[in-house]
Amino acid sequence: MISNFFNPESIAVIGATANPKKFGNAVTMNLLENNDLETEIYLVSHGSKEIDGKKTYESILDIPHPVDIATILVPAKYVDTVIDECIKKDVKGIIIVTAGFGEVDEEGKKKEKKIAQKCRDAGIRVMGPNCVGIQNVDIGLNASFIQLPPKGNISMISQSGSFGCATFYEMERKNLGCSKFANIGNRIDVSFDEILEYFNEDKNTDIISIYMEDLSDGRAFLKVLKNIVPKKPVVVMKGGKTNAGLKAASSHTGSMATNYEILRSAALQAGAVVCDNFDDFLTALKTLSKLPLPKGDNIGISTNSGGTSVLFSDQIDKFDLEFAQFSEDLIEKMRPHLIPLVKMVNPLDMIAGAGKKEYYEITKAMLQDQHIDIVVPCVVIPPFLEMKTDEHYKGMIQAWNDTNRKKPIIPLALGGERFTDVKEYASKQNAPIFFTPHQAALACKILIERQNVLIDKYGKKVD
Amino acid sequence: MISNFFNPESIAVIGATANPKKFGNAVTMNLLENNDLETEIYLVSHGSKEIDGKKTYESILDIPHPVDIATILVPAKYVDTVIDECIKKDVKGIIIVTAGFGEVDEEGKKKEKKIAQKCRDAGIRVMGPNCVGIQNVDIGLNASFIQLPPKGNISMISQSGSFGCATFYEMERKNLGCSKFANIGNRIDVSFDEILEYFNEDKNTDIISIYMEDLSDGRAFLKVLKNIVPKKPVVVMKGGKTNAGLKAASSHTGSMATNYEILRSAALQAGAVVCDNFDDFLTALKTLSKLPLPKGDNIGISTNSGGTSVLFSDQIDKFDLEFAQFSEDLIEKMRPHLIPLVKMVNPLDMIAGAGKKEYYEITKAMLQDQHIDIVVPCVVIPPFLEMKTDEHYKGMIQAWNDTNRKKPIIPLALGGERFTDVKEYASKQNAPIFFTPHQAALACKILIERQNVLIDKYGKKVD
Numbered sequence: 044m045i046s047n048f049f050n051p052e053s054i055a056v057i058g059a060t061a062n063p064k065k066f067g068n069a070v071t072m073n074l075l076e077n078n079d080l081e082t083e084i085y086l087v088s089h090g091s092k093e094i095d096g097k098k099t100y101e102s103i104l105d106i107p108h109p110v111d112i113a114t115i116l117v118p119a120k121y122v123d124t125v126i127d128e129c130i131k132k133d134v135k136g137i138i139i140v141t142a143g144f145g146e147v148d149e150e151g152k153k154k155e156k157k158i159a160q161k162c163r164d165a166g167i168r169v170m171g172p173n174c175v176g177i178q179n180v181d182i183g184l185n186a187s188f189i190q191l192p193p194k195g196n197i198s199m200i201s202q203s204g205s206f207g208c209a210t211f212y213e214m215e216r217k218n219l220g221c222s223k224f225a226n227i228g229n230r231i232d233v234s235f236d237e238i239l240e241y242f243n244e245d246k247n248t249d250i251i252s253i254y255m256e257d258l259s260d261g262r263a264f265l266k267v268l269k270n271i272v273p274k275k276p277v278v279v280m281k282g283g284k285t286n287a288g289l290k291a292a293s294s295h296t297g298s299m300a301t302n303y304e305i306l307r308s309a310a311l312q313a314g315a316v317v318c319d320n321f322d323d324f325l326t327a328l329k330t331l332s333k334l335p336l337p338k339g340d341n342i343g344i345s346t347n348s349g350g351t352s353v354l355f356s357d358q359i360d361k362f363d364l365e366f367a368q369f370s371e372d373l374i375e376k377m378r379p380h381l382i383p384l385v386k387m388v389n390p391l392d393m394i395a396g397a398g399k400k401e402y403y404e405i406t407k408a409m410l411q412d413q414h415i416d417i418v419v420p421c422v423v424i425p426p427f428l429e430m431k432t433d434e435h436y437k438g439m440i441q442a443w444n445d446t447n448r449k450k451p452i453i454p455l456a457l458g459g460e461r462f463t464d465v466k467e468y469a470s471k472q473n474a475p476i477f478f479t480p481h482q483a484a485l486a487c488k489i490l491i492e493r494q495n496v497l498i499d500k501y502g503k504k505v506d
Numbered sequence: 507m508i509s510n511f512f513n514p515e516s517i518a519v520i521g522a523t524a525n526p527k528k529f530g531n532a533v534t535m536n537l538l539e540n541n542d543l544e545t546e547i548y549l550v551s552h553g554s555k556e557i558d559g560k561k562t563y564e565s566i567l568d569i570p571h572p573v574d575i576a577t578i579l580v581p582a583k584y585v586d587t588v589i590d591e592c593i594k595k596d597v598k599g600i601i602i603v604t605a606g607f608g609e610v611d612e613e614g615k616k617k618e619k620k621i622a623q624k625c626r627d628a629g630i631r632v633m634g635p636n637c638v639g640i641q642n643v644d645i646g647l648n649a650s651f652i653q654l655p656p657k658g659n660i661s662m663i664s665q666s667g668s669f670g671c672a673t674f675y676e677m678e679r680k681n682l683g684c685s686k687f688a689n690i691g692n693r694i695d696v697s698f699d700e701i702l703e704y705f706n707e708d709k710n711t712d713i714i715s716i717y718m719e720d721l722s723d724g725r726a727f728l729k730v731l732k733n734i735v736p737k738k739p740v741v742v743m744k745g746g747k748t749n750a751g752l753k754a755a756s757s758h759t760g761s762m763a764t765n766y767e768i769l770r771s772a773a774l775q776a777g778a779v780v781c782d783n784f785d786d787f788l789t790a791l792k793t794l795s796k797l798p799l800p801k802g803d804n805i806g807i808s809t810n811s812g813g814t815s816v817l818f819s820d821q822i823d824k825f826d827l828e829f830a831q832f833s834e835d836l837i838e839k840m841r842p843h844l845i846p847l848v849k850m851v852n853p854l855d856m857i858a859g860a861g862k863k864e865y866y867e868i869t870k871a872m873l874q875d876q877h878i879d880i881v882v883p884c885v886v887i888p889p890f891l892e893m894k895t896d897e898h899y900k901g902m903i904q905a906w907n908d909t910n911r912k913k914p915i916i917p918l919a920l921g922g923e924r925f926t927d928v929k930e931y932a933s934k935q936n937a938p939i940f941f942t943p944h945q946a947a948l949a950c951k952i953l954i955e956r957q958n959v960l961i962d963k964y965g966k967k968v969d
Contacts, residue, residue, distance in 0.1 A: 066859075066890065142847065188858075188890045204813075205810070205886035205888075206813035208887075208921065209813075210921065212887070213921050215924060282813055284820045287820065287829065291819040322944065348668030348671075348672070350666025351672070352754050353751050354669075356751040357747045357750065358783075394605065396529075423671050427529065428526065428528070428529070429526045457784065461676070461678060481784070
């Protein structure tokens, strides 16, 4: 049934309007914007006879065709009547975008329950109220009032629409992409679990991400997680981890207290990636999107900046990760490419003069070495010796390409976010880049844990 | 004496060369680039008769004028001889850029000690070896092989040159500026403490930042910190906090083990800002550069994104910060500007439709309210309702300007880094902007702690 929301044959926007200052206009325009959309769009409007050249209906009951999904944007006081009409029209699903229910007061919670019961009796599924809507990026369906993210392999369920919006902005910056998005708001009917199961079956979804503020049935959620994790990685970000956060969440989505520590350890136990903050959440999505899994946990590091490898080494300890031991064989391979001053230890400090050639050769040697499972080339982009600002990064990525991207590479460019050429090359190559030692070490940790989850818990082999 | 390094009447570059692939060229060109520099530059070169139209000398002893500072870039094996010549020339200070000493092996450590002793006997101060050099941005003096940062009020001492380089890139991005920079490398003579004392007396330095890998005399360092902190904030970032990091640091700068936890708690005790990672270090510099101190610790929050204020509230708990209580008076002032759906609680969720006017009025009301000490307006930049992408931020900053920037404001734009117009406005206005709940809460914490240090420990009043 959830599939109907993401692949409807027809959608009606109830509360459509030509007034660009209203959300009913935003959803309408987002749906109409895509000329190639195969979904039929019907507009139900009180005030506008026509919107962007498309005729409107006075009521959903006036539409002379079946309607799969009704998106409701009328003011809260009219929602009940509109729901009755939707039931009469025999829609399959309803998205209530309108706010002003359970997140406001007890009265609102009661209204929600009534609506939920009515729809349940009619066999109609409901998302919302108090949400921005849903999106299926694969087919260009934007049934929400926020922007479509770039197309990709991450699907997301979020209890905050604006969290989705902020994540999409960052996906653009980080060259990540989304397949499907659902903001379920106060979630009076359709649950996290159902959407997660749908994402699990969805062939375009490789990574599942969740922003949640509360959870009504922790046991069911964890069961679903355990079911999904062997197949697809799940990245979880919780809002309302603390008392203060919970209080804010109760105003936001009418959330009930959820013990974060219990949720967190259970989700970790199930093999999910649990993120403590927004930056980590994005780092997790980037890591899982861009990188293959390692076969082991031995990390090989090179650098032109002693400070960067020192800071990265601190993070290695913090995340309880392992340094690779350089074999004699590897040392012999690397030595000819380095100046005599270089000490052949891990992290390998190639010193400030190292350029593209050194980064290419050393990165390739490490990628080809059987005792190294993850390669972390660090760089502070040098402003000296006529070096090109992107040559070091290009050296790393060309080595990665020449070894068929079989092993994960975690390029760490400290302070490198300033360099457009580097970021553009990363984007063009669909290659990873990280800008702080914390992010780079977290990426290593996420890959290793994912590999361990698959091997230890689920007996899967990484190949 | 340290002043001579930053304000020399003359500098000689020993090991200058016309070859752009050598560090001796990089330092030379960086010094010559500034036509307005009042410092006399002399070039000592073995191979190049002329560099960039400037004549060279065979030896420092051939220079027919006094030389204040000698910068040495010759290969390690020649350094000893060159030092003898510098002593004969009676220079005031020496910067040894050349690497290949104590960071390599015991032999190198011995050589360092010999050089240090020789110079001490001659009454000459030494920075380095194994460093990028020093900079005085105020007068445009770049006696290093890295780029000059933007001019500003932060001075920095770093045991890693590339850490300085990376920080400068971020300073450009974050509209921060630097006054003086010293990379003291293996620091065989001039100590952290002496440079810190110099920064403390320097009228262009408002904020002092430190990247350190080890410390030979912890007691002396803490004494200096205690001396400086009542006058200027000190931001400390330690590399080599863990065993792995220390091992890497010993390769990098020949560092000895320093117990990080002891150093950390002592530095905190002295009132320094101790940062755990690069991102926090930059956030601390931004916060202290851009914001006045609060009079108390009550934080008032507004938002158009429930998710963002939930995540920020989590951080409030994590950092042990305080929510302000909205007074009846404040509520009466704010209510007319908000739609009826808005609940008048802190965090104030103004809901997705809030635009420039709401942000201006609500931010101003909070800035003017005597029960609020720090104002945190949160925003996810809306892609809907024809809103301008920078209007929310402009509303906040105009309210800050109209209240004469007396109270700290911490704008939090989740996912907002994508918006060039917003960043440009922040830069033009020299106003702060933060992009993650963690950064924003850390900024609050830093301001409150700084205020507490001044009031509780040193009896200073914030006005």
